Amino acid sequence: MSNRRSSRQSSSTAPRISDDQMIDLVTKLRQILPEIGQRRRSDKVSASKVLQETCNYIRNLNREVDNLSERLSQLLESVDEDSPEAAVIRSLFM
Amino acid sequence: MQPTSSMNEEFLKKWQMGLQIVRPSIDNTSVSERKKAIKLSADIAMASLRKGTTCWSRALIQKTATEDNFLVRQMLSGIKEEALINKRLPKKVVCHRKIVRRSKKILRRKTKSACEEAAAKAKKLVKRRTQGLRNVVPGGDLMSNDVLLLQETLDYIMSLQTQVNVMRSIVDAAEAGTEQ
Numbered sequence: 671m672s673n674r675r676s677s678r679q680s681s682s683t684a685p686r687i688s689d690d691q692m693i694d695l696v697t698k699l700r701q702i703l704p705e706i707g708q709r710r711r712s713d714k715v716s717a718s719k720v721l722q723e724t725c726n727y728i729r730n731l732n733r734e735v736d737n738l739s740e741r742l743s744q745l746l747e748s749v750d751e752d753s754p755e756a757a758v759i760r761s762l763f764m
Numbered sequence: 765m766q767p768t769s770s771m772n773e774e775f776l777k778k779w780q781m782g783l784q785i786v787r788p789s790i791d792n793t794s795v796s797e798r799k800k801a802i803k804l805s806a807d808i809a810m811a812s813l814r815k816g817t818t819c820w821s822r823a824l825i826q827k828t829a830t831e832d833n834f835l836v837r838q839m840l841s842g843i844k845e846e847a848l849i850n851k852r853l854p855k856k857v858v859c860h861r862k863i864v865r866r867s868k869k870i871l872r873r874k875t876k877s878a879c880e881e882a883a884a885k886a887k888k889l890v891k892r893r894t895q896g897l898r899n900v901v902p903g904g905d906l907m908s909n910d911v912l913l914l915q916e917t918l919d920y921i922m923s924l925q926t927q928v929n930v931m932r933s934i935v936d937a938a939e940a941g942t943e944q
Contacts, residue, residue, distance in 0.1 A: 695914050702921060718886065721893035724917060728900045731924040735806060736799075738931040743799035745938050746790075758938045763783050 692717045767926040776930050778809035785838045804832050808839045810927045820920045823903025
């Protein structure tokens, strides 16, 4: 594993994210987060924005999973036994 | 790099397995208990897709095991991830921020140009955002290597997308007729 040493005096324990690695991440995230695909700069300011967008995206996904679990849980209560939807849910649980 | 349909299928299968396991225990419970069981089985299903090869998936399994040890054991029984439940976690990385901050303050006083200061500020912001990322990725605070953190993040996002896509399809289909 290549650990790039920072040339400045620094007492941090973790190797910093290098520019190349950040560019690589931006490229990959661009495919996942279409909103940031318009940015062309790859300097440090954009890097922090990318990280922030990533954090937000992850939080949103988690929230959605939570919401979907809630909805499914409600459905189990209210679904009409003979409906096709009940069949979908039943097939899920069997 | 997008979630594939085979990932979707695999997730669905594993999630179904989990739901079948919790089925008997949630028949007469509250909505929130059921929701928790549904979510936990979805999380284990998502984590088990990685077969223990990523840090986030191992951390997620261990965290879920503290909430429902039985379910995790059942879903992972026979698979090698079962060993992960009891595996000791490495020590969390503690960044001695006060020390770093103090030494950086001293350094900054000697900085000459405003340009250098701006770059230093930007670097500090990246550092803070990186720590933010550690807080949302399972096991993130155990990853001192930033490169590893980024790789894990990408894999975690892809897995989350799989989880969301499959769950969304199921729930949408199930709700389709109930809104009449």
